[in-house]
Amino acid sequence: MSEGVQTSPAFTPRVFSGIQPSGGLTLGNYLGAIKRFVEMQGQGFETIYCMVDLHAITVWQDPEALRHQTRELAAGYIASGIDPDKSVLFNQSQVAEHAQLAWIFNCVARMGWMKRMTQWKDKAGKNQENASLGLFAYPALMAADILLYHATHVPVGEDQKQHLELTRDIAMKFNHDFGVEFFPVTEPVIEGAATRVMSLRDGSKKMSKSDASDASRINMTDDADTIAKKIRKAKTDPDALPSEADGLENRPEARNLVNIYAALAEQSVDAVLADIGGRPFSEFKPMLSDLAVEKLSPISGEMARLMQQPDEIDAILAKGAERARTIGAPILKRTYDIVGMVGA
Incomplete structure (x- = not known):
């Protein structure tokens, strides 16, 4: 380990999460x-959210x-209650340190880990030879998104839990390989009545x-x-x-609608039933x-x-990117120093 690197296992409680802007929130x-992002504002965490x-x-x-x-996704965040003054809100591509740390993690993660990712198998399917390298490697970028800020907690859906487990593996392997306690082993936050909302036409599908x-x-x-x-x-x-949750067994559509009601009403399923x-x-x-x-x-x-004021949205994201870089750039610099990069 470089003598100039200061590491500590005591991490600031910090939340990071992001959603892909692939349309149709x-x-x-x-x-x-x-909704959970909003609830975590002001709950003792520094909150960082991005597109x-x-x-x-x-x-x-x-x-x-x-x-x-x-x-549109940024508008959805803000309209739902994400306050750009309370949370850091930005789009990922404005903070180049995400991609830079992802390369380090590409060299830490193992091919076998990536091949086991369920979403790789689902999205690439039988056409893996024609899928992009980015699709295969993006869990390492997701790890960089989180660990660039030393995030201690990540609110995720059940479908992303495997990727967060990979993030934890990457953090532990990096720490072990370089003999440091530099990256936190991030905890998932999976809670609430409707963390996995199902189709209104088929309760067995997301x-x-x-x-x-x-x-x-x-x-x-x-x-x-329309709603x-x-x-x-x-x-x-x-x-x-x-009248009881057990009665929803083998009734996927009923369970889904009750879960949605409970989540919107901020009640337990038992209380609703x-x-x-x-x-x-x-x-x-x-x-x-x-x-609803x-x-x-x-x-x-x-x-x-x-959405009628795109300049307002862009200004919020640019300011958020500056704040994100203030947190992330020193962590990337220390990472480079640990790895042995000259000039870090």
């Missing part, structure tokens, strides 16, 4: 991620669409912006009438709602519709306003 993104646009280009993106989607049916999801840009219509037409089953148990869906769906419109319509309205 949904209720799943809001309940599974953004991971470098991740988005692991598959080809239309440049104009990517610009629009990045601003709500997705890529689903061919727009009725399968609630978009964060949907107006009140109400989608909930009214959501797939259910013929039985009344149960204690109130609605025995009611038919013909009574519950209007309750869910009213609640109440919670989501102000967000879609503010997103629409912000």
